[in-house]
Amino acid sequence: MKSATKDNETPKILVCDDDAMVRILARECLEEAGMQVIEAEDGIAAIDLFFREKPDLVFLDVEMPGKNGFEVCEAIRASDLGASVPVLIATGSDDKESIDHGFNAGATQYKTKPVNWSLLSRDIRYMLRAAKAFTDLKLQEGRLRYLAYFDHLTDLPNRRSFNEQLRRNMINAANQGQRNGLIFIDIDHFKRINDSFGHERGDQLLRNIAVRLHDSMAKIAYIASDYTGNATEAQLSQLRLELARPGGDEFSILVTNVSNVDELTAIGRAVLEALIEPIALGTQNLVVTPSIGIAISPDHGEDPEVLLRNADAAMHAAKTDGRARIRVYDESLNRDAAERILLEAELREALLASDQLFMAYQPQIDTTTRRITGVEALVRWKHPSLGMISPAKFIPIAESSGLIIALGDAILQRVNDDALSAGEHLPNNIVISINLSPLQFSQSDFVEHLDRTLDTLDAKFKVELELTEGVIMSDAMSNKTKLEQLKALGFDLAIDDFGTGYSSLSYLRNFPIDTLKIDRSFIADLGSADGDGIVKAILGLCQALELRIVAEGVETAEQAQFLVDNGCTAIQGFYLEKPLTLDDLLAVVNRDYSDMLSGLAKSSDCS
Numbered sequence: 001m002k003s004a005t006k007d008n009e010t011p012k013i014l015v016c017d018d019d020a021m022v023r024i025l026a027r028e029c030l031e032e033a034g035m036q037v038i039e040a041e042d043g044i045a046a047i048d049l050f051f052r053e054k055p056d057l058v059f060l061d062v063e064m065p066g067k068n069g070f071e072v073c074e075a076i077r078a079s080d081l082g083a084s085v086p087v088l089i090a091t092g093s094d095d096k097e098s099i100d101h102g103f104n105a106g107a108t109q110y111k112t113k114p115v116n117w118s119l120l121s122r123d124i125r126y127m128l129r130a131a132k133a134f135t136d137l138k139l140q141e142g143r144l145r146y147l148a149y150f151d152h153l154t155d156l157p158n159r160r161s162f163n164e165q166l167r168r169n170m171i172n173a174a175n176q177g178q179r180n181g182l183i184f185i186d187i188d189h190f191k192r193i194n195d196s197f198g199h200e201r202g203d204q205l206l207r208n209i210a211v212r213l214h215d216s217m218a219k220i221a222y223i224a225s226d227y228t229g230n231a232t233e234a235q236l237s238q239l240r241l242e243l244a245r246p247g248g249d250e251f252s253i254l255v256t257n258v259s260n261v262d263e264l265t266a267i268g269r270a271v272l273e274a275l276i277e278p279i280a281l282g283t284q285n286l287v288v289t290p291s292i293g294i295a296i297s298p299d300h301g302e303d304p305e306v307l308l309r310n311a312d313a314a315m316h317a318a319k320t321d322g323r324a325r326i327r328v329y330d331e332s333l334n335r336d337a338a339e340r341i342l343l344e345a346e347l348r349e350a351l352l353a354s355d356q357l358f359m360a361y362q363p364q365i366d367t368t369t370r371r372i373t374g375v376e377a378l379v380r381w382k383h384p385s386l387g388m389i390s391p392a393k394f395i396p397i398a399e400s401s402g403l404i405i406a407l408g409d410a411i412l413q414r415v416n417d418d419a420l421s422a423g424e425h426l427p428n429n430i431v432i433s434i435n436l437s438p439l440q441f442s443q444s445d446f447v448e449h450l451d452r453t454l455d456t457l458d459a460k461f462k463v464e465l466e467l468t469e470g471v472i473m474s475d476a477m478s479n480k481t482k483l484e485q486l487k488a489l490g491f492d493l494a495i496d497d498f499g500t501g502y503s504s505l506s507y508l509r510n511f512p513i514d515t516l517k518i519d520r521s522f523i524a525d526l527g528s529a530d531g532d533g534i535v536k537a538i539l540g541l542c543q544a545l546e547l548r549i550v551a552e553g554v555e556t557a558e559q560a561q562f563l564v565d566n567g568c569t570a571i572q573g574f575y576l577e578k579p580l581t582l583d584d585l586l587a588v589v590n591r592d593y594s595d596m597l598s599g600l601a602k603s604s605d606c607s
Contacts, residue, residue: 011128012036014055016046016072017090018064025117026059033121043067047075054081057124057131062091062102070105077106084135086127090115151245153203154210162244162252166304169256170297181255181264182307184293184315185213185271188323189470190249193286195442201281206249208279209288213251216274217241241267251290252311261296261328268292268326289324291315300329313337320396344401347394350381351406357381359414360579363588364431364550364570367563370594374431374464374550374570377415378579379407399437408440412453418582419461425586430461433494433515438471447485464492464515472511480511487512494550498538508545516542520553523573526562539566560597 013035015026020041027037038053040046044066050058058076062069069089076082086108091098093112102110109127149161157165166182173180187209194202240256253271258264271290278285293315301307310329317336318327350356357379364374381389398404415434419426440446454463465486472479472495483493494515495508508516518538525531535551542549551563554573563571576596577588 010034010036011056011124012038012053013124014038014040014046014049014053014058016040016043016059016064016069017061018042019061022061022115025115026120029117029120030124033125035121035124043069043072046072050076051079051081055085057086057088057128059088059090059124060107062089062093062098070101073102073105073107084131084138086131088124088127151247154207154245156210156214156251157242157244159244159246162242162246162254163304163308165242165244166254166308169254170302170304170307173256173297174302178257179259179299180297180307181253181258181261181267182295182297182311183253183255183264183267183271184311185251185253185290186292186315186319187249188289188291188319190288192470193281193288197281197284205279205281205286205288206245208281209275210243210245210251212274212279213243213271216270217243219270219274239263258296261294261299264294264296265326265328268294272324272326291318291323292326293318293329294326295329310334340397343389343394344397344403346383346386347381347398347401347403347407350383351403351410356383357407357410357414358581359411359418360581361418361432361585362572362579363577363585364433364572365576365593365597366570367568367597370592370597372427372430372589372591372593374433375585376433376466376572376579377411377435379411379414380579399439402439404437404439405443408437409453412450415463416454422582422586425589426461427589428461430589431464431492432461433464433466435466435496436471438468441467441471441479441482447482447489450486450491451489462490462492464494466494466496466517468496469498483512508541508547513547515548515550517550517552518568520573523551523553523555523559523563526559532562535562536566539563539568542569543567564597 013030015023015030015037016039017023017026018041023039023041027039030037038049038055040049042065046058046060046064047067049055058073060069060072064072067075069091073087073089076085076087087106088109088111089102089105089107090111090113091102099110108131109123111123149158150156151158166180169180172178187206190202193205239258242254242256244252244254246252253267255264255267271292275288275290278287293311293313295301295307295311295314297307300310310333313333314327314329317333318325321327360378360380361375362378363372364376365371366373379391379395381391381394383389395404395407398407411434415432419432443449450465472483486493492514493512494517495513496517497519498516516538518535522531522535522538526535539549548569550570550572551559551568552572554560554563554571554575556575559573560571560575576593580588
């Protein structure tokens with residue numbers, strides 16, 4: 001579409017008339033008004049000049065050889081170039097039929113001859129201004145439509161556009177007996193990237209992810225279509241994938257004419273594969289993983305709202321399953337969601353109550369002295385009507401709802417109170433380990449708040465704070481400063497679930513770490529060549545760095561034997577003791593566990 005001329009540019013006018021005197025008068029009138037004039041003496045020449053010269057306005061006589069003015073106007077209007085160019089038709093006929101004929105052909109304005117030359121330039125100027133206003137309005141409408149329907153960051157369809165497309169597709173699918181698939185993609189731990197690198201880098205990462213997903217659509221569609229090996233050519237040609245970014249770190253794919261859930265799952269796996277390669281972000285190469293939820297119509301919803309809700313529920317279930325997972329919707333997810341809402345409300349009440357939340361302490365047995373030298377503080381919830389509720393249920397709810405901050409404060413206060421009440425009944429130098437959530441640790445005033453909450457440092461035992469590798473490395477430089485402040489206040493620091501995250505020697509050497517806790521998954525693999533080798537490597541690393549090491553999840557005498565033989569400092573697990581209430585802990589705190597470790601050779605610790 002040719003845009004109208006700007007006010008400060010010289011407008012170009014095409015004058016088409018077989019009468020030379022008309023052309024001369026028009027030229028004199030228009031050039032005197034500051035316009036550029038080009039002339040054509042017949043209809044065929046007028047059309048040729050229009051496409052070569054691209055004028056801003058066309059002044060046409062009706063009666064011309066070759067093609068008349070109506071035919072020229074129709075030819076101009078039939079092209080994209082001439083769709084919005086003003087056309088002024090002049091004719092000696094002033095009957096209604098002739099005027100209607102002109103406007104039906106696409107004329108902008110109609111003049112009858114003889115032409116009032118003194119007014120022609122004024123009329124044309126007004127037509128040019130009106131054309132410019134119309135063009136500007138169309139451009140503005142286009143911009144507003146883009147803003148309304150497309151995400152400015154990635155140029156992908158936004159939530160509104162995607163939802164409207166989904167609604168149209170589901171109506172068509174219902175009429176044609178087809179099925180639509182919906183895939184929800186959420187980038188795992190994206191907040192860490194924003195917090196660590198800033199929102200500008202986070203936006204850059206989202207753009208890179210969008211480009212990678214967009215470029216992978218053809219390959220992903222092929223993988224999905226060929227998955228079952230029995231798709232017909234017609235089905236292959238009709239399968240269509242439409243990528244969108246509803247917002248935040250979420251992407252979605254609408255799959256039209258999908259055959260079954262297996263095809264959608266294959267697309268999900270292809271998405272995982274597309275994102276597995278590191279993505280450049282400045283000088284960093286980041287590996288991102290998506291959690292993916294899948295729903296298919298009509299099985300999982302016959303209207304868009306239900307299908308969207310169920311795909312979203314499946315995506316959140318994939319996160320709960322451990323992230324970097326694919327989850328297909330099933331009805332149990334709705335029950336789980338209802339239970340989560342109920343438990344969140346009940347947890348809020350429990351935080352205000354004094355008798356529902358309490359601490360249990362799981363002993364850590366020194367492999368040399370065979371006595372308790374540390375305990376891990378574990379929160380427990382005894383609901384008045386539901387009974388004991390597993391931490392595996394309520395801790396994720398606390399994290400996703402933001403209640404983890406209040407829960408963390410409650411844990412710190414209860415540990416503090418328990419330690420003070422136990423007082424002299426606890427052994428000298430016993431270590432009390434407390435797990436910290438990522439949200440707790442990320443609070444700007446966390447160090448000061450912790451110092452105010454815990455006043456147990458004057459007692460004869462130490463408080464050890466447990467953090468995962470991912471939390472520490474989310475913002476390494478800033479967190480190193482925070483860890484050094486905690487050390488200065490007298491806290492010990494432990495890495496929980498070691499081996500499941502970064503496992504970087506550099507941060508173990510440069511950060512003020514006192515203890516490593518081997519993740520229970522590695523202990524469970526003891527007895528296999530790989531399992532034994534991994535644990536030996538971790539124990540050797542601990543000894544070289546002179547770190548205390550605790551093995552979690554020890555459940556058999558054989559596991560304990562291996563750990564003692566290879567120099568592990570302490571053992572924690574159901575084989576020795578389950579988590580105990582404070583009273584039960586005080587009853588066994590001075591116990592000698594040699595009977596549990598009978599036949600196990602004593603070994604020097606690695607600290």
